[in-house]
Amino acid sequence: MKKAELRYLQRLAELYPTIGKASTEIINLQSILNLPKGTEHFMSDLHGEYEAFSHVLRNGSGAVRKKIDDVFGHTLSNSDKKALATLIYYPKEKMQLVKKTEEDMENWYKITLYRLIEVCKTTASKYTRSKVRKALPADYAYVIEELITEKAEVLDKEAYYDSIVNTIIQIGRAENFIIALAELIQRLVVDHLHILGDIFDRGPGPHFIMDRLMNYHSLDIQWGNHDVVWMGAAVGQRACIATVLRNSIRYGNLDILEDGYGINMLPLATFAMEVYKDDPCNAFEMKGTSNYNALEKELGQKMHKAISIIQFKLEGQLIHRHREFHMEDRCLLHRIDPVKGTVTLSDGKEYPMLDTEFPTIDWKHPYELTAGERDVIERMETAFRNCEKLQKHMRLLLDKGGLYKIYNGNLLFHGCIPLNEDGSLKEIQIYGKKYKGRELYDILETYVRRAFFAVDSMEQRKGMDILWFIWASPSSPLFGKDKMTTFERYFIADKETHKETKGAYYHLLEDEKVVDTLLQEFDLSPEHGHIINGHVPVHQGEGESPVKCNGKVIVIDGGFCKAYQKVTGIAGYTLIYNSYGLILSAHEPFTSKEDAVSKESDIVSNRVSVHYTSKRRLVGDTDTGKALRERIEELMQLLDAYRKGYIKEKK
Structure with missing residues (x-):
């Protein structure tokens, strides 16, 4: 040896x-x-919609209801099954409602406990006793294990279990025990969770989503472009900080920064009111601000404009510092003619501007910050860097996340793989060297981690700047469009200038030869592998399908974000991969937690089998x-x- x-x-x-x-x-x-292999649950593009995310997490995209159907078949009515499912999703809230109408609570407790125990038995049956034991709540671990384990040595099993259930009710622990069983079922019904990016921006609760994920039993995260820009802000990259601030103001989500992360917005508000006091800033209206009063809207618009100009300046500085990013066409401040009130884009066309008030721009040095702007961004950088909660959330993204994941024969990522029009892998220059395909993903992730952990200041700076590159560059696998037209959307009325054309990847997804090549690039089988990604909403209302290339590609961004639901026609896709195959769920818009409890409404509207296996997959196949x-x-x-x-x- x-x-x-x-x-x-x-x-x-x-x-x-x-x-x-x-x-x-x-x-x-x-x-x-x-x-049997454990159930994998895929979710993408959550965009801060915490309540919808929480509900889908609780119901396992229909996995809980399926377990109830498996256990009770036709022995329970549909209304009883719905009531039981709702109880499992929201045990505390549902019991409060039941107590208002139920006359014999003791009998209800007994029936409910037995039903939950049966669901628990079936849910736990695909795991080892050791794994189930680790998932049990500490207070009731012994009792639950007794109830869900077959005991051959007990002759009168019915009397044995009756005595345990009756004791639970008699000592006043029925409600706590029901909550424990419901939460155990939620945990066991999904073995592993995949989040395919874009937790942040748009909606009001990304910090709540991150808090929930901090305690989730088994997950991985593929970073989205909106996550990466927050990572850049957290590490002090100033263009990323300005972008995060602008997005939060634009969507009326300052509460995330102020209440969620304790970041003081007073420096920006004070600066904006002083510099833009006589400017109505009409081109900078905010979305979703129906609850704001007139003064709040006025302040919001001034802050919105102030941080937007700061962002354009910082981006210009960054692009000039990194000519290798090839993004000079995104430097537009020097293309403004302040006398004529026009801007000339990189294509040579001149357009009138919707806003011509620029008190902080020195036209000889348009990308230089004023002393006031510099003070604002310095104070914001300090706030982001020193926010303990934000840093904990970013550490979760680093510990559990990456730009892509290969898991059980599937390739998971948020955006795209940069391709040439002929379907070949596109070479992208990163700091003097060219990369493509998997190598590109790997080098970008390496630089992201350097932004947080490098000791060498030069390498750390490169990592910080690459975070902005991943957010905004046409060469980024997380953006995947020819340009980000933020400037044009604010200042030019002609909507033709607002267009962002998707890269070749998106119109080559139905080309099986191209998809097979991509799977092979990541050492996956073209016969059995799948690409699963999000990023670009699937417009179901226009007949677009999330399943492409004969089921080899599945795009699961259906629009959790409420802002997208008018064009997607739904409120998100999620995917389940259990021992029987891949099952896609399309979701109806989520109204509220209160409706889900009182009306027993579940938001899974349609489940479609994407890939069904004739032979049940086992742990040995994973x-x-x-x-x-x-x-x-x-x-x-x-x-x-x-x-x-x-x-x-x-x-």
């Missing part, structure tokens, strides 16, 4: 010091391989199964080493 092999087996022997313990572990791992087989092989070698006397047992 080679020394390196023997050294490794000696380390393994510290965990399994006897033949008996190594043998037991082999048997345990082998049994796990034959269990990435986890591959890792378990490797560990079994190592343990077999350890057994052999014990038996041949290379290693001595420690009894």
Whole structure:
């Protein structure tokens, strides 16, 4: 036996010091391989819509209701099934309503407990007892394990379980126990959660989503462009900070910054009121501001304009600093003719401007910040860098996230893979070197991590600036359009200038040869692999399908964001991958948690099988199964080493 092999087996022997313990572990791992694979849940483009996200997380995109159907079939009415499902989603709130109308609560508790126990048994059956035990709530772990485990030694099982349930009710713990069972079912019904980007911006609750994900039992996150710009802001990249501020003001979401993250907006508000006091800033109206009074709207518009001009200046500085980004066409301040009130775009066409008041621009040096603007952005940088809660959320994105993920034969990412028009991989220059395909993703992620962890200040600065590049560049796999027309949307009436043309990836998704090449680029099987991504809303109302290329590509951004729902016609797609195959769910718009509880409304509107397997997939067919087989092989070698006397047992 080679020394390196023997050294490794000696380390393994510290965990399994006897033949008996190594043998037991082999048997345990082998049994796990034959269990059904756990359910994976895919969600994308949440855009701060916490309530809708929370509901879909609670119902597992219909997985909870399916378990109820599996358990009770036709023995329960549809109304009873809906009531039970709602109780599992919102146990506390549902019980408050039940108590107002139910005359015999003791009987209701008993019936409900038995129903929940049966659902719990079925949900837990695909896991090992050890895994279920780890998921049990500490206060009721022993009792729940007794109730959901078959006990062959008990002759009168009905009386045994009755005595436990009756005791729970008699000592006044029925409600707490129901909540514990409901939350256990929610946890067990989904084994692993994939978030395919864009948690931030648009909606009012990204910080609540992040708080929820901080405590989720098993997840990964593929960064979206809106997440990356927040990461840039958190690490102090000033163009990213200005973008985050502008987006938050534009969508009427200053509460996220002020209440959610404790970032003081007074420096920007004071500056805006002073500099733009006589400017109505009509081109900078905010969306979703129906609850604002006249003074709040006026202040909001002034702040909106102030930070927008700061952003355009900072972006101009960044583009001039990095000529290799090839984004000079996005520097537009020097193209403004302040006398004529026009701007000439990079195509040579001149357009009248909707706003010609620029008190902070020095036309000889249009990209230089004034002293007031510099003070605002410096104070904002300090606030973002020192916000403990924001830094914790960003650390979650770093710890659980990346630009892409290969998981159980599927390729997960948020945006696109840059392609040439002929379908070949497009080369992108990053700091003097060219990359394409998987290499491009890998180098960009490396620079993102350097922004947070590099000791060398030059490398850290490169990482910080690459975060903005990923947000806004036509060459970015997370943006994927020819330009970001923020400037044009504010200042030019002609909507032709507002157009952002999607890259080649999006119109080549139905080309099977191209898709097969992309799967192979990431070492995946063209026969069995899938690309799953979000980023560009699927317009179901216009007949567009989220399933492309004969099921090899699934785009799951259907519009969680309320701002998109007028054009998508729905409120988001989610995907489930269980032991039977891939199932896509299209969701109706979520109204409110109160409606979900009182009307027992569930928002899964349509479930479609994307890929159905004739043979149920087991843990042994997954990435986890591959890792378990490797560990079994190592343990077999350890057994052999014990038996041949290379290693001595420690009894």
